[in-house]
Amino acid sequence: MTNAAGRFAHVTRLTERGEGEFAGELSPAWTIGDKPNGGYLLAILGRAATLAGAHRHVIAASAHYVRPPEPGPVDVETLVLRAGRSASQVRTRLVQDRALRAEALVTTADLDPGSAPYWSAGLPAISDVPYDACMRLPSPPSGTPVALMDEIELRLEPDSLGFLTGSPKGRGELRGWLSLLDGEPFDPISLLFAVDAFPPGTFDIELAGWVPTLELTVYVRALPRPGPVHVLQRAQLIDARRVDEACFIWDSGGRLVAQSTQLAGIRLG
Amino acid sequence: MTNAAGRFAHVTRLTERGEGEFAGELSPAWTIGDKPNGGYLLAILGRAATLAGAHRHVIAASAHYVRPPEPGPVDVETLVLRAGRSASQVRTRLVQDRALRAEALVTTADLDPGSAPYWSAGLPAISDVPYDACMRLPSPPSGTPVALMDEIELRLEPDSLGFLTGSPKGRGELRGWLSLLDGEPFDPISLLFAVDAFPPGTFDIELAGWVPTLELTVYVRALPRPGPVHVLQRAQLIDARRVDEACFIWDSGGRLVAQSTQLAGIRLG
DSSP states (O other): OOOOSSHHHHHTOOEEEETTEEEEEEOTTSEETTEEOHHHHHHHHHHHHHHHSSOSEEEEEEEEEOSOOOSEEEEEEEEEEEEOSSEEEEEEEEEETTEEEEEEEEEEEOOOTTOOEEEOTTSOOOOOOOGGGSEEOOOOSSSSOOGGGGTEEEEEOGGGOGGGGTOOOSSOEEEEEEEEGGGOOOOHHHHHHHTTTSOOGGGGTOOOSOOOEEEEEEEEOSOOOSSOEEEEEEEEEEETTEEEEEEEEEOTTSOEEEEEEEEEEOSOO | OOOOSSHHHHHTOOEEEETTEEEEEEOTTSEETTEEOHHHHHHHHHHHHHHHSSOSEEEEEEEEEOSOOOSEEEEEEEEEEEEOSSEEEEEEEEEETTEEEEEEEEEEEOOOTTOOEEEOTTSOOOOOOOGGGSEEOOOOSSSSOOGGGGTEEEEEOGGGOGGGGTOOOSSOEEEEEEEEGGGOOOOHHHHHHHTTTSOOGGGGTOOOSOOOEEEEEEEEOSOOOSSOEEEEEEEEEEETTEEEEEEEEEOTTSOEEEEEEEEEEOSOO
């Protein structure tokens, strides 16, 4: 078992059981409805890539979700496509009951703790609403159970809470903060989960039930400082019953540490 | 040979030579320096996915670039990961001289010509500078040759031309129009190229030479109308000698038809 120092590290741990082959266990607690969260699955695939390749940190990962797995044992298969000096490229596959559930291409490198942003004017503005002014999103009292909400501390800004009372703002944006429990710090693996932890930005437009992820691409840009991360989840376009969403994650020092884009199905339009 | 009705269709044509295996030819004309453009390679991988899978149109494609290929013959290998009712998921690989050059995961579906956007307020504003007010970007007279520029008509808005005279605007944005030659209309395959056709948005910040793509993810959202497409290429963050760029493509009717994100190396910072 690797790195089982915190709750998230524990539910994403892998045991090597052959050349590039790993065994893991999907937790029933990291689910929406009865399905494991897509970012959680990508974190497991990302961990496998760091174990199989020659570099420590995921810098880019793109997953296509094939069939939702159930909580329980999974196999993770990896193939190093290229082991370069500065980066490795690794194909990873999540398999359950001999059926492929998700496949991801992952690029790993060694992130330098001493690097600094050179230009960041193309990013959305980071919000200045402090952690304590945001409300913890509870596990919903009715409808689809979201066990995941009890495993993290997800706080939304007051302006992002409209969907709870039937009065969304219509901007397609949710902003707030995310922490792992018991002070577990974020790292490049848990950032792969963080970009998919928030409710869909479409909740700020219209509630439309489950929004299943078809494709999720994440870039990890820097090693995060300890502490909660600031999250912006933003829908861009709903067309042909699909929505794309962008997510931006800043660490507690205000540095952009991860970003993602995803395409998901939606029952609107 | 498939679909060789126009110049772009011709340079992306594939011949089936076995179960899920195709032969293609990388044109020396679709290059920057002596390397084929990354979007051009993704278009070939996307075409292979539509030929291998049960659906006609690429809706999501994510490529990791492993080793740049040279112009000349290539093999394209495909594996259908899942053939569903409404979508197929296909792994595609571009191989030259028995070495993997790029691998992509592709989701295909059938785009409905009758669909309409349901909500688009999360998109950047489309510019209103008309085609004729934009300047065709020539193949550069010195420095790295960009043969690709003679194969397309790429026009930039006056506000995006600062880099040509050493006075970039510093916004990290280039806007303009793109056409294929001889009136060849765009389709979901050539849109995979279109998102990578513009110079990097970083030209509007600082010229820094070649910006090699590490990862490129594209979503095709609708079938484009005939005519030139409107392009916004935008850098978001330069950190640790990598830059991410988003690209948005609107058709001649002003509908968002494709969008992408890419992570690239850059010699800045």
